[in-house]
Amino acid sequence: MNAPILSAASPQEALAAAAALPLVLYGYPLVESLRTCRLQTSAREATGYGRAPVNVLSASERQWTHEDRDIVTPANDLLYFCGWIHLADGPVTLRIPPLPERERYYVIELLDAYTHNFANLGPRNIPPEGGEVVLAGPGRQAGGAHVVNCPTPLVWLLGRVLVQGEADLPRALAFERGFAIAAAPGRRRPPSIEAWSETGDEAMDFFQNLFNGLRDFPPAPRDQGLLTLLRKVGVRLEDAPEVAALRPAVRAGLAGAYRQGMALIEAHTRSQQRKSWGYSLQLGRFGDEGDDWLLRATTAMKGLGALRADEAVYAMADFDADGEPLDGRHRYALRFAPGQLPPAQAFWSVSLYGEDRYFAANEIGRYAVGDRTPGLRFEPDGSLVIPIGHGRPEAEANWLPAPAGRFYLILRLYHPSPAFMAGQYAIPAVVRLD
Numbered sequence: 001m002n003a004p005i006l007s008a009a010s011p012q013e014a015l016a017a018a019a020a021l022p023l024v025l026y027g028y029p030l031v032e033s034l035r036t037c038r039l040q041t042s043a044r045e046a047t048g049y050g051r052a053p054v055n056v057l058s059a060s061e062r063q064w065t066h067e068d069r070d071i072v073t074p075a076n077d078l079l080y081f082c083g084w085i086h087l088a089d090g091p092v093t094l095r096i097p098p099l100p101e102r103e104r105y106y107v108i109e110l111l112d113a114y115t116h117n118f119a120n121l122g123p124r125n126i127p128p129e130g131g132e133v134v135l136a137g138p139g140r141q142a143g144g145a146h147v148v149n150c151p152t153p154l155v156w157l158l159g160r161v162l163v164q165g166e167a168d169l170p171r172a173l174a175f176e177r178g179f180a181i182a183a184a185p186g187r188r189r190p191p192s193i194e195a196w197s198e199t200g201d202e203a204m205d206f207f208q209n210l211f212n213g214l215r216d217f218p219p220a221p222r223d224q225g226l227l228t229l230l231r232k233v234g235v236r237l238e239d240a241p242e243v244a245a246l247r248p249a250v251r252a253g254l255a256g257a258y259r260q261g262m263a264l265i266e267a268h269t270r271s272q273q274r275k276s277w278g279y280s281l282q283l284g285r286f287g288d289e290g291d292d293w294l295l296r297a298t299t300a301m302k303g304l305g306a307l308r309a310d311e312a313v314y315a316m317a318d319f320d321a322d323g324e325p326l327d328g329r330h331r332y333a334l335r336f337a338p339g340q341l342p343p344a345q346a347f348w349s350v351s352l353y354g355e356d357r358y359f360a361a362n363e364i365g366r367y368a369v370g371d372r373t374p375g376l377r378f379e380p381d382g383s384l385v386i387p388i389g390h391g392r393p394e395a396e397a398n399w400l401p402a403p404a405g406r407f408y409l410i411l412r413l414y415h416p417s418p419a420f421m422a423g424q425y426a427i428p429a430v431v432r433l434d
Helices: 011-040 166-176 202-216 221-232 248-267 293-302
Strands: 078-086 092-096 106-111 117-121 131-136 147-149 154-162 180-182 312-317 332-336 344-354 368-370 384-389 407-416
Touching: 011 078, 011 154, 011 202, 011 221, 011 248, 011 293, 078 166, 154 166, 202 248, 248 293
Parallel strands: 131 147
Antiparallel strands: 078 154, 092 131, 092 180, 106 117, 106 154, 312 407, 332 384, 344 368, 344 407
C-alpha cells in the first residue's frame, strides 16, 4: 500500500499538515493506550475478561478467543490479568503470590502511557515466595524492598500466566487470582480519558484526544520540538486547544496529516520486502532512546502491549515463501526440520489472526499451535509440520485453521535462546501447497 502524498490548498494548511504528520506517528500509541484504558476501566467492578476500575486488577477466567476484542493480537496460551494504574494520588503496591510450581511461566509487564515496556516482573526477579512491589510515579518517593519508578503516572499492568492445557486451568486460575493491588490510593482516571472525544470524525477525534493526552503526559524533553511547528499555526497545548474551534485551514491540514500518517503506519505493519517472517528485537524498547516512532506506532496497531525482546520475541508472517499474501483459500505448511523447533527457553507457539487483528472463529476452537498443543504429531524423521488453511485437512492433529480470506501469523518465543537473539536461527518460510 502506498501512502497518499499530501496536498494543500493554502500555505497555512500545508504548514499544519507538516507539523501534524510527525505527531500522528509519535502520538498514535498514546491515543491507543488511552482508548484501551477508557474501554477497560469502564467497568464498575472487576470482571472476568480484563476490565476493572482504575487501580483494580481483573483476572481472565479462561484463555482468550475470537470473542475477546479489547486488545489486538492476543495470545491463546495464557491467562491475562490487567490493571490500569494511575499514580497521580501516590504509589501503589502490587502483591505477588508464591509460585506453587517452579516451572510455571508468568510475567507482569509494565507499560507507560506511550506503550514502552519499561519493566517486567517474573521468576527472573521475583523470589518464589512472592512479595510486594511498589510502583511510584515520576518524581515520587516510595519506600519498600522492591520499588519500580514509572516514567508516566499512567501505567498499564498486563500480566500473563501460562496454561499448560485444559486440565491445568484450575491451577493456573488459582495462581492468577493471587495477584492483587493493595491499598490503592484512589480510582481517578486521567482527565484525557474523562474528556474522551468520540464525535465520529476520526481525524478530529484523534487530534483532540492526542492534544488532551499530551497535556496529561507531556513528551520527553528530547521530543518537545514536535510541538514547535504547531505553535506557528496557533495550536498551543498549554491553552487546552479545542480542535473544533481551530481555523478551517488548520483543521484541513490536520485531517490530511492524519490520513497520511495512518496510511504510513498501516503499510509498515507488513514486511516491506514481502518476506515470510519479520521481527524486531527493539519491540517494547523502540530504539536506544525510544526514538523509533514508526516501530512503536506499527506495534500499537498490530501488537499492542508487546513485551521487550529479552522476555519474548514476536515474529510475524504476512506472506508465504513466494512473497504472496497469506490467504485461507489456499493450503499452506509450516515445517520445522528435525532438531530445529523454535529455540525458546520457556515456550513457543504459532498463532493465527484475521485481517481485523483478532483471532478468527473456527470449527475446532483452535487459535494457536505450539509446544504444548495436545496430540501434536511429529513426522517419522522428527520434523514438525503445521498445516494451515481454511479447509479441514485429512490429518488435523497439527492443523491451524484459517479464515476464508487474508490472515497473518505470529510466532512467539518466550525467553528466546541466546542463539536466537544472536541471529543463529532461521524461521522456516510458510510454503503454499496449492
